[in-house]
Each structure stands twice: as C-alpha cells, then as structure tokens.
Amino acid sequence: MLTEDAAIAIQEALKSQVIATDILPDPIKIIAGADVEYDKDSNLIAGSIVLLDYTTLQVIAVASHCMEATFPYIPGLFSFREMPSLLRAYEKLPVQPDLIICDGQGIAHQRRFGLAAHFGVTLNKPVIGCGKTKLCGEYQDLGAARGSIAPLMDPEQIGNALRTQDNINPVFVSVGHKISLPTATNIVLQMCTQYRLPETTRLADHYARLALLEHKK
DNA sequence: GCGACAG
DNA sequence: ATCTTGTCGC
Numbered sequence: 621m622l623t624e625d626a627a628i629a630i631q632e633a634l635k636s637q638v639i640a641t642d643i644l645p646d647p648i649k650i651i652a653g654a655d656v657e658y659d660k661d662s663n664l665i666a667g668s669i670v671l672l673d674y675t676t677l678q679v680i681a682v683a684s685h686c687m688e689a690t691f692p693y694i695p696g697l698f699s700f701r702e703m704p705s706l707l708r709a710y711e712k713l714p715v716q717p718d719l720i721i722c723d724g725q726g727i728a729h730q731r732r733f734g735l736a737a738h739f740g741v742t743l744n745k746p747v748i749g750c751g752k753t754k755l756c757g758e759y760q761d762l763g764a765a766r767g768s769i770a771p772l773m774d775p776e777q778i779g780n781a782l783r784t785q786d787n788i789n790p791v792f793v794s795v796g797h798k799i800s801l802p803t804a805t806n807i808v809l810q811m812c813t814q815y816r817l818p819e820t821t822r823l824a825d826h827y828a829r830l831a832l833l834e835h836k837k
Numbered sequence: 838g839c840g841a842c843a844g
Numbered sequence: 845a846t847c848t849t850g851t852c853g854c
Contacts, residue, residue: 655844656844656845657845658844658845658846659845659846660845660846660847661846665845693843693844693845694842695841695842695843695844696842696843698843698844699843701844702843702844723843723844724843724844725843728843729843730842734843735843735844749843751843751844752843752844753842753843753844754842754843755841755842755843756841756842756843787854792843
C-alpha cells in the first residue's frame, strides 16, 4: 500500500525528467484524450483513452479499463488515483497516438508534477495538461474573447489560463511532457471547436462513462 | 488557526 | 468525481 509520503517522494524523484520543449511528430496525425469516470455508489472507476484523427477529429479507436480505485483523492496526488486505469486502457489501444491531452494539470502543480506530467514521463510520450479548474497559481487580466490567454503564476509561470469560448470560464493548460506551453495552448484551443472543453476530453469522458455503465451490467 | 484544494 | 432541472441573471 502506497503511503502519501512515498507518493510525494516519487513525484520529487521523477519531476526532473519532464521535458518542456516540443519533441513531437511534425505533422501530428493522431491525438488522444484521456479521462476517468467515477461510480457514484462504489469504488469503481473507468479510465478511457480515445484516439482522434488530428485534422478531422473523427474517432479512430477507444480503449477503456474498469477497476477499483487503489488510492484516495488527495489534491496534489491525483495521478496515483487515476493513472493506473489510464495505463491499462492505454495498453489496449491498437495504435499509439502522437500526443495526449489529459483531464488535469501537468506542471501547474505544487511539486510541478501533476497527472499529465506523470503520465507523459511514464509513457515517454508528449502529453498536455488541461484542467477545468486550477490547482495552484494565480492569474489576472484574462480577456473575454475566445483565444485570450493569461499566464498562471506560482510565482513563476506554470501554465496558462485559456478562454476557449467567448465569455466562458477558462481552462488551465500546462506542460505535461515533450511539449512547450505555447504549443500546448494552441493545440488545446484548436481542439475546442464548439464547447468549453477540448473534444478529446469530451469524448474520453463520454466513453469512460459508457465503460463504467457496461461494467456494472 | 484559516483558507485553498486537479478529479 | 457525484448530486440533473428549471431557473436566475446577463
């Protein structure tokens, strides 16, 4: 059983491996979304990875994995709760994506090692962190128009608040692994074609919910 | 002690 | 995360 202190030690040991520069395929062909769904009245969780054609956003493949959660939700130790199911789902994919967008923070984290960073370093793959709310840091003067950006400071810049639709609450983009913040921010905006959240996240959430329902039948 | 706290 | 439907405010 992993203790809280041991989990923090793992983060401290791995965070130096994060690469915050662009090391990704030139034309990106396949982009992935990753999300985990929770059962309301049990300890079951379902992780899903959905693969999309980068240019058409058509679904190429989906893989999911249901299991009992093995670690509690503790702010700052989120990856230890969600990553096991995501790794199992990832192993079931028929092909690998060029890039993954995670539902959660990358280095916009108290120890600079959130879910997207942990997942990226573990897979040695480019990963973007895109959270719906912030974990830490502050921002100001975010414009109201789609595409507006404000740096998330803690006290140095750890990510961006990004307005993905006019007058709608921003999302929080940060480096996970093998990508720069400007590139990550642009890609997230590009994935937000119609809603606040990237299509990758919306679809992963949808398929994770289906996997959970199917597992309970 | 108080508030904040990814999902 | 899960609570969910109609309602308040711009």
